[in-house]
Amino acid sequence: MKIRKAVIPAAGLGTRVLPATKAIPKEMLPLADKPTIQYVIEEAVASGIEHVIIVTSRTKRAIEDHFDESPELRAALEKKGDRAKLDMLERIESMAQISFTRQPRARGLGHAILMAKDLVGNEPFGVLLGDDLVMNPDGTPCLRQLMEAHERYGGCVLAAMEVPSEQTRLYGVFDLWPEGDVDEYTHRVRDLVEKPQPEVAPSHLAVIGRYVLTPDIFAALEQTEPGAGGEIQLTDGIRALRGKEPIFAYEFAGTRYDTGDPVGYLTTSLAFALQRPDLAPGVIAYLKTLRLD
Ligand code: UTP
Numbered sequence: 001m002k003i004r005k006a007v008i009p010a011a012g013l014g015t016r017v018l019p020a021t022k023a024i025p026k027e028m029l030p031l032a033d034k035p036t037i038q039y040v041i042e043e044a045v046a047s048g049i050e051h052v053i054i055v056t057s058r059t060k061r062a063i064e065d066h067f068d069e070s071p072e073l074r075a076a077l078e079k080k081g082d083r084a085k086l087d088m089l090e091r092i093e094s095m096a097q098i099s100f101t102r103q104p105r106a107r108g109l110g111h112a113i114l115m116a117k118d119l120v121g122n123e124p125f126g127v128l129l130g131d132d133l134v135m136n137p138d139g140t141p142c143l144r145q146l147m148e149a150h151e152r153y154g155g156c157v158l159a160a161m162e163v164p165s166e167q168t169r170l171y172g173v174f175d176l177w178p179e180g181d182v183d184e185y186t187h188r189v190r191d192l193v194e195k196p197q198p199e200v201a202p203s204h205l206a207v208i209g210r211y212v213l214t215p216d217i218f219a220a221l222e223q224t225e226p227g228a229g230g231e232i233q234l235t236d237g238i239r240a241l242r243g244k245e246p247i248f249a250y251e252f253a254g255t256r257y258d259t260g261d262p263v264g265y266l267t268t269s270l271a272f273a274l275q276r277p278d279l280a281p282g283v284i285a286y287l288k289t290l291r292l293d
Pocket residue numbers: 009010011012013014015016017026027055103105106107108109111112129130131260
């Protein structure tokens with residue numbers, strides 16, 4: 001079935017980047033000069049998604065405002081005759097059909113996805129975490145790659161990334177079926193293990209923030225008890241689908257950036273600025289003045 005909808009959970013508390021996130025949503029922090037969530041929606045749209053569903057909360061109103069019309073800005077730019085910025089506003093305000101739904105309390109990623117149940121309905125859908133970026137500048141966007149794998153093989157498809165041994169304890173890690181390779185990039189999943197120490201990690205392939213899920217995930221999440229940290233974990237919901245439908249790990253092409261902690265945020269911001277022809281020369285000139293050893 002064609003995938004038309006994508007959910008972006010953006011209702012987390014963002015405690016790792018406090019105090020920046022006390023009143024500003026983590027997903028609205030800029031990378032170079034663009035809010036993180038705008039890159040995420042651009043990936044969804046480039047992947048062919050028609051309807052984006054953003055899960056927000058009380059402190060996340062700025063996300064709704066960002067994608068709404070801004071008559072004052074428009075009037076000011078029209079007065080100045082700034083066509084380029086007016087076009088930019090226009091692009092942001094008409095990026096996609098966007099719906100918002102609320103998660104009353106941050107009860108975990110699985111719970112956030114459950115909040116989108118009625119808006120998604122009975123069809124497979126994409127998920128893009130609002131603080132995780134995957135760039136594949138000259139190729140197929142990451143979500144599109146997962147959608148194509150779903151179109152070929154059905155089931156749930158989770159983005160998989162090779163991580164060094166010492167980092168398995170930071171991720172959900174795939175346990176793959178032996179002989180379970182469906183093609184070069186797609187592997188059948190036997191289980192998922194949350195944050196294993198290197199010596200017990202079943203592989204070096206980690207789950208990152210892109211998924212294609214079937215609507216069966218909603219019933220599974222409704223039955224999921226709070227797990228690690230007292231939160232309803234998406235991983236536990238997906239594990240409950242094992243044996244009922246295929247689950248695949250897909251080794252995507254592209255570079256992944258995690259903006260959810262201070263170092264990740266700062267390095268991603270720098271990387272993005274260096275990729276921008278209008279910003280890079282100034283940033284490089286500054287970096288050259290630093291004595292780094
Ligand atoms: P994270 O665990 O990275 O975000 O969730 P967090 O909980 O905001 O971060 P810290 O640990 O407190 O710093 C990944 C994504 O899932 C969303 C977050 O907004 C983020 O985009 N999320 C997480 C929800 O929407 N609801 C939740 O209850 C938890």
